[in-house]
Amino acid sequence: MRAVISGIFLFSCSSAAVACTGVFVDWGDAPAPYDQTASHDSDTDNPPIRLGTLFDCEPGPQPHSVALGDDVDMPPADPTDVDDEDGVVFLSGAFIPGVQADVEVTMTLVGVTGYLSAWCDFNDDGVWTDSDLPTGERIADALPYASSGTQTLQFTAPAGMAQFEDIFCRFRAHNNMGGLAPTGGPENSGEVEDHLIQSLPIDLMEFSVD
Ligand SMILES: [Ca+2]
Ligand SMILES: [Ca+2]
Ligand SMILES: [Ca+2]
Numbered sequence: 001m002r003a004v005i006s007g008i009f010l011f012s013c014s015s016a017a018v019a020c021t022g023v024f025v026d027w028g029d030a031p032a033p034y035d036q037t038a039s040h041d042s043d044t045d046n047p048p049i050r051l052g053t054l055f056d057c058e059p060g061p062q063p064h065s066v067a068l069g070d071d072v073d074m075p076p077a078d079p080t081d082v083d084d085e086d087g088v089v090f091l092s093g094a095f096i097p098g099v100q101a102d103v104e105v106t107m108t109l110v111g112v113t114g115y116l117s118a119w120c121d122f123n124d125d126g127v128w129t130d131s132d133l134p135t136g137e138r139i140a141d142a143l144p145y146a147s148s149g150t151q152t153l154q155f156t157a158p159a160g161m162a163q164f165e166d167i168f169c170r171f172r173a174h175n176n177m178g179g180l181a182p183t184g185g186p187e188n189s190g191e192v193e194d195h196l197i198q199s200l201p202i203d204l205m206e207f208s209v210d
């Protein structure tokens with residue numbers, strides 16, 4: 001895996017109002033049996049390390065069948081919330097075994113260095129920690145961001161990965177340069193975003209090209 005700096009830009013520090021008061025914790029939203037403990041704590045609703053530009057906090061994990069729990073907790077269900085799952089773009093679309101994938105991840109930083117750790121459940125078994133695949137399931141290991149901006153993760157989807165499946169990926173922005181697991185928290189500062197991407201067999205791609 002290698003990272004390519006594809007752009008650097010600055011954001012304003014504003015963040016939308018949040019429903020939480022006093023405790024500002026962001027939680028993941030992948031469905032069970034995925035981990036429900038990943039969380040990031042801040043003493044403000046305007047934390048200095050964010051994925052994308054937006055952050056909102058929740059009272060607990062928001063498991064959702066397609067990992068949209070932190071996207072859809074918006075008005076009218078929650079009049080003050082926003083769709084803060086805005087840090088990740090799967091540039092190359094569906095994952096294809098043995099084919100390079102490009103995933104763009106944006107981070108907003110205010111006066112600190114941020115680090116990105118990320119995983120994809122390539123074998124679709126409900127955990128992000130399998131090491132039996134040729135490249136494992138970690139696609140970013142405390143990748144540093146010196147300032148606000150976007151980097152593109154480039155990796156090869158494992159040849160033995162699940163096909164015609166929903167592949168859940170977890171992205172965590174954090175201040176721990178020593179790395180982070182996909183589980184556990186609350187981490188001091190940062191944000192977690194869970195996202196879903198499809199997997200397709202390479203044969204299907206060849207068929208569509210022909
Ligand atoms: Ca975000
Ligand atoms: Ca959130
Ligand atoms: Ca797995």
Ligand SMILES: [Ca+2]
Nearest residue numbers: 029067085194
């Ligand atoms: Ca999500």
